[in-house]
Amino acid sequence: KPLPTLTVGLNCQVRSDSRGEAECPNTPIDSEEFKTYIIDNYLDLIDFAKADPETNKWGALRAKMGHPAPFELDRIGIGNEVRLSRTRPTVRIRNIAVVLVHVLEKIVEQILILQ
Numbered sequence: 885k886p887l888p889t890l891t892v893g894l895n896c897q898v899r900s901d902s903r904g905e906a907e908c909p910n911t912p913i914d915s916e917e918f919k920t921y922i923i924d925n926y927l928d929l930i931d932f933a934k935a936d937p938e939t940n941k942w943g944a945l946r947a948k949m950g951h952p953a954p955f956e957l958d959r960i961g962i963g964n965e966v967r968l969s970r971t972r973p974t975v976r977i978r979n980i981a982v983v984l985v986h987v988l989e990k991i992v993e994q995i996l997i998l999q
Contacts, residue, residue, distance in 0.1 A: 885958070888960055889963075890960070890961070890963075891925075893910055893918050893921070893922045894979055926983060926986060927987075930991070932955075933946070933955040934954045960987060962980055962984060963979070
């Protein structure tokens, strides 16, 4: 099955370790960029795959692209190239946890709508 995977605002460890945080900064979780670029991308992906095309812009886009029925989205990859045993494991776990909370809230919201 396809596994859509999005970033959690952390750069590849190889680049960060070799170039340093100043040259390859991570996206702070308390920044507007984290909310609009990281969190919203996950929520938009869920909407694109599952939302009603009559009531949601991402569902409407999916329908316009020729797939009006929802996709079977039963998994999402959270983070790419995020090895927890490397540099700053606490930062990596925290970013993953913040994204996961928002994704789970969205999924619960959709389950409640369907009931």
